Amino acid sequence: xxxxxxxxxxxLDKAWNDIIHEMRRMSGHIDLRPSRQSPFRPxxxxxxxxxxxxxxxxxxxxxxxxRARTPNLYITIEGWLSFEGPDFTNLRTKDFGTxxxxxxxxxxALQHVYGAHYDMDEARPGHPVFHMQVKPMVEFAGPVNxxxxxxxxxxxxxxxxxxxxxxxxxxxxxxxxxxxxxADHLIDKESPxxxxxxxxxxxxxxxxxxxxxxxxxxxxxxxxxGCYRSNHWYDAPVANI
Amino acid sequence: MTGSILLVDDNAETLxxxxxxxxxxxxxxxxxxxxxxxxxxGDMSAALNDxxxxxxxxxxxxxxxTTTVKGLFGLTIVSWCQKVFVPVGDxxxxxLTALPKEPNLFEMRIPTDHTAAAYIANAFRGFRxxxxxxxxxxxxxxxxxxxxGVLAEVLERPYLESQFAAYMSRLGAANSFxxxxxxxxxxxxxxxDDEKIQILSxxxxxxxxxxxxxxxxxxxxxxxxxxxxxxxxxxxxxxxEVFGTARYRGPFSALGPLYWRDDxxxxxxxxxxxxxNQTFDGFGDFNRHVxxxxxxxxxxxxxxxxxxxxxxGYWCPFTSRPVCEREDCSVAASSWIPQGAQLSRVxxxxxxxxxxxxxx
Numbered sequence: 266x267x268x269x270x271x272x273x274x275x276x277l278d279k280a281w282n283d284i285i286h287e288m289r290r291m292s293g294h295i296d297l298r299p300s301r302q303s304p305f306r307p308x309x310x311x312x313x314x315x316x317x318x319x320x321x322x323x324x325x326x327x328x329x330x331x332r333a334r335t336p337n338l339y340i341t342i343e344g345w346l347s348f349e350g351p352d353f354t355n356l357r358t359k360d361f362g363t364x365x366x367x368x369x370x371x372x373x374a375l376q377h378v379y380g381a382h383y384d385m386d387e388a389r390p391g392h393p394v395f396h397m398q399v400k401p402m403v404e405f406a407g408p409v410n411x412x413x414x415x416x417x418x419x420x421x422x423x424x425x426x427x428x429x430x431x432x433x434x435x436x437x438x439x440x441x442x443x444x445x446x447x448a449d450h451l452i453d454k455e456s457p458x459x460x461x462x463x464x465x466x467x468x469x470x471x472x473x474x475x476x477x478x479x480x481x482x483x484x485x486x487x488x489x490x491g492c493y494r495s496n497h498w499y500d501a502p503v504a505n506i
Numbered sequence: 507m508t509g510s511i512l513l514v515d516d517n518a519e520t521l522x523x524x525x526x527x528x529x530x531x532x533x534x535x536x537x538x539x540x541x542x543x544x545x546x547x548g549d550m551s552a553a554l555n556d557x558x559x560x561x562x563x564x565x566x567x568x569x570x571x572t573t574t575v576k577g578l579f580g581l582t583i584v585s586w587c588q589k590v591f592v593p594v595g596d597x598x599x600x601x602l603t604a605l606p607k608e609p610n611l612f613e614m615r616i617p618t619d620h621t622a623a624a625y626i627a628n629a630f631r632g633f634r635x636x637x638x639x640x641x642x643x644x645x646x647x648x649x650x651x652x653x654x655g656v657l658a659e660v661l662e663r664p665y666l667e668s669q670f671a672a673y674m675s676r677l678g679a680a681n682s683f684x685x686x687x688x689x690x691x692x693x694x695x696x697x698x699d700d701e702k703i704q705i706l707s708x709x710x711x712x713x714x715x716x717x718x719x720x721x722x723x724x725x726x727x728x729x730x731x732x733x734x735x736x737x738x739x740x741x742x743x744x745x746x747e748v749f750g751t752a753r754y755r756g757p758f759s760a761l762g763p764l765y766w767r768d769d770x771x772x773x774x775x776x777x778x779x780x781x782x783n784q785t786f787d788g789f790g791d792f793n794r795h796v797x798x799x800x801x802x803x804x805x806x807x808x809x810x811x812x813x814x815x816x817x818x819g820y821w822c823p824f825t826s827r828p829v830c831e832r833e834d835c836s837v838a839a840s841s842w843i844p845q846g847a848q849l850s851r852v853x854x855x856x857x858x859x860x861x862x863x864x865x866x
Contacts, residue, residue: 266785266786266792267781267782267783267784267785268781268784271778271786271789271792272775274789278848282668282669282672282848283668285668286671286672287668290652299838300845301843301848302838303848459650
């Protein structure tokens with residue numbers, strides 16, 4: 266790691282701590298492992314002048330919805346995130362990849378109820394720049410067992426899923442995915458003011474870096490940024506030669 | 507005069523001696539109240555409460571009080587003080603080996619050597635200052651701030667709330683009297699501002715003294731900062747030369763040199779600007795490299811046969827040595843270390859020996 270990676274990691278760790286703190290304020294029924302070490306590990310970046318971090322595996326234990334009091338859902342996240350230089354004062358996403366797998370806790374089993382992969386692709390025809398692919402990842406029960414000291418068998422409850430459905434999406438990096446977990450499972454229309462305030466603060470703590478769209482002209486032009494229909498997600502120049 | 511210290515000892519001579527040394531150390535900063543309990547005092551709990559006033563900042567008690575009152579030990583005084591949320595320290599002359607090495611969160615172990623008076627004075631000033639700081643920020647009492655939020659605010663680092671909060675995740679398990687008091691307030695009892703300030707300063711003072719300042723995280727002790735730059739505490743002079751502007755000067759700062767980690771990081775970032783694309787195995791290597799460059803010589807290596815004392819970044823509170831992230835060197839902190847202590851890890855050899863107890 267070089268000085269840029271060291272400096273960026275400090276900012277990632279600080280934001281992560283702030284986010285987990287707000288998450289705990291949103292609900293007293295959550296747990297997270299590992300909780301005592303950074304989930305970000307610097308690795309060699311593919312392009313010079315950028316810094317890259319592997320993320321996780323991280324496992325959250327949360328209730329299925331804001332009204333439930335039993336945290337019966339385990340969510341494993343793994344992925345990577347890179348930032349472009351040479352100036353890292355204002356952090357800008359280079360690219361990312363995130364995998365997320367949900368397990369419902371059953372006696373002696375972890376029932377795999379949802380899995381998805383998020384990343385970006387600026388080169389291949391037919392690939393929307395930011396996209397999501399739903400796919401079973403029952404093997405992610407491994408980190409749940411390891412980190413929560415369980416001995417539960419992973420059971421695939423997702424059935425047969427078509428592999429090549431790439432739905433255009435937002436930039437679902439690890440911070441975006443955590444925001445989604447909080448939105449789905451820790452807050453609803455009945456949530457008190459303290460929870461809504463914590464959720465707002467949590468989202469604010471994620472704003473310390475800019476998404477990759479800042480450098481994608483075809484997403485920044487008025488007809489794209491004022492429209493948001495998915496046709497713009499396929500306009501990467503390289504993919505359209 | 508802004509507060510008082512109650513000294514409890516069954517030996518009149520020792521009581522007088524400590525009182526004199528404290529008076530010399532604190533001049534007129536504190537009123538020193540001496541109490542040699544005797545059978546004639548009647549109900550000991552009531553006798554203690556009679557001597558604790560609104561201005562009592564700290565109680566210091568000897569461990570063994572049985573020569574003047576049958577069956578009375580310092581631990582009983584400690585327990586009674588905890589019940590009324592008055593900070594208390596055990597002062598022991600003869601039973602040191604019988605005491606646990608590390609203090610409980612809501613208790614202080616006062617050294618028995620010549621540093622005792624300085625330690626007591628520092629504890630007194632720390633609790634007095636934290637109470638005054640909270641008193642000057644009374645809106646915090648009604649704004650719905652968290653405990654960590656209050657501490658971050660009075661230390662003028664509001665952005666560190668989440669880091670302080672991680673040290674406070676198990677407070678309820680650490681003091682049942684506190685829970686009981688909160689239960690009373692959930693009923694008809696209504697606390698006034700002074701009562702809230704007393705409880706807040708009691709809790710936050712202990713968390714600061716016994717957890718945040720002890721286990722490296724947002725504030726680094728001399729051991730912590732030495733490990734952070736992969737060297738030994740004997741380099742205190744060089745550390746002060748480079749990081750002097752990062753000194754922590756809040757409550758209990760007389761404990762020894764203490765440094766704000768975020769200020770230390772800013773200095774390291776500045777010093778590292780010329781390292782270009784040079785790569786390092788870990789941030790401990792980077793920190794050591796840039797500080798050595800700044801002082802114009804290699805920092806002293808610490809005692810580690812795995813890396814020849816050149817790596818670090820973290821501190822092991824069990825072995826009191828610098829450790830690094832290498833798998834053969836340390837493991838992530840155990841449940842015995844506060845969660846906020848991000849720069850604490852457990853040395854591998856010690857962990858392997860004690861793993862079941864450490865509860866990893």
